[in-house]
Amino acid sequence: MTVSTLRVAKTMSRHIFVLTGAGVSAESGLGTFRDKAGEGIWSRFDPMTLATPQAFARDPETVLAFYDARRRNCLAAAPNPAHVALARLGRALAEKGGRLTLVTQNIDDLHERAGSTEVLHMHGELLRARCGHCEATPAWTRDLTAGDACPECARVGGLRPDVVWFGEFPYHRDEIGRALASADLFVAIGTSGAVYPAAALVAEARAFGASTCEINLEAADNASLFDEARYGLASKIVPAWVDAMLGTGPKG
Numbered sequence: 001m002t003v004s005t006l007r008v009a010k011t012m013s014r015h016i017f018v019l020t021g022a023g024v025s026a027e028s029g030l031g032t033f034r035d036k037a038g039e040g041i042w043s044r045f046d047p048m049t050l051a052t053p054q055a056f057a058r059d060p061e062t063v064l065a066f067y068d069a070r071r072r073n074c075l076a077a078a079p080n081p082a083h084v085a086l087a088r089l090g091r092a093l094a095e096k097g098g099r100l101t102l103v104t105q106n107i108d109d110l111h112e113r114a115g116s117t118e119v120l121h122m123h124g125e126l127l128r129a130r131c132g133h134c135e136a137t138p139a140w141t142r143d144l145t146a147g148d149a150c151p152e153c154a155r156v157g158g159l160r161p162d163v164v165w166f167g168e169f170p171y172h173r174d175e176i177g178r179a180l181a182s183a184d185l186f187v188a189i190g191t192s193g194a195v196y197p198a199a200a201l202v203a204e205a206r207a208f209g210a211s212t213c214e215i216n217l218e219a220a221d222n223a224s225l226f227d228e229a230r231y232g233l234a235s236k237i238v239p240a241w242v243d244a245m246l247g248t249g250p251k252g
């Protein structure tokens with residue numbers, strides 16, 4: 001076995017933990033939170049007045065209209081090569097006895113549409129509603145109105161987008177903690193390291209002994225916590241990184 005095949009074999013038995021953020025979906029046309037170009041949906045609206053439980057209580061119609069627009073954008077978007085490469089990584093690791101834990105802060109479904117399975121959406125899913133009466137989270141692809149009935153309990157007036165707003169607890173915390181404890185590589189992709197607790201996961205991974213890598217357009221706020229950084233467009237950098245992990249890159 002050569003040194004390079006040995007390295008690839010070691011990679012295959014690895015548990016890689018990937019955390020993605022808005023940057024992985026930017027090239028699919030979904031605006032990021034901190035969009036320097038000023039074109040993203042978030043740059044035209046103040047999330048603190050739209051993505052909080054208080055905002056929803058005060059003005060549900062405006063909040064629902066905001067998420068209706070985002071849902072339509074999501075449905076019109078398609079996965080890009082970064083999503084596709086991560087799905088490929090998950091399949092290849094599983095085939096070789098390794099494991100990929102894919103955690104996303106994104107509320108879009110582009111990882112799933114690219115073929116990733118078991119995606120942990122820590123901030124919820126735009127294509128689901130949540131019923132305040134029965135806690136059901138039905139799939140939801142059309143506009144959501146205050147007059148809609150829950151498909152589970154049939155009660156009207158309890159539905160909201162199944163997204164985690166500022167001031168609410170992210171989902172899957174226990175599962176994420178368990179995965180961090182056994183991961184030997186933590187990779188953050190397209191996330192600014194500014195939204196907590198997601199931004200703190202890299203420190204947790206380090207404390208458990210994982211090595212860490214940042215893939216981003218520019219250095220994240222928590223860049224000093226990463227052992228390695230690869231900067232550039234996710235659609236280019238992520239497939240190249242996956243090739244390097246799997247030993248499937250160009251030879252030479």
Ligand code: NAD
Binds near residue numbers: 020026107194195
């Ligand atoms: P963020 O907007 O704060 O940061 C985006 C990061 O991606 C930045 O570091 C930026 O440099 C990088 N980036 C931008 N374009 C890129 C590209 N083409 N390739 C690689 N990197 C690129 O996003 P965040 O850290 O995920 O936090 C924002 C919050 O807003 C999260 O809670 C997230 O749920 C939410 N959000 C979600 C979506 C979505 O679901 N698609 C979109 C916007 C915001």
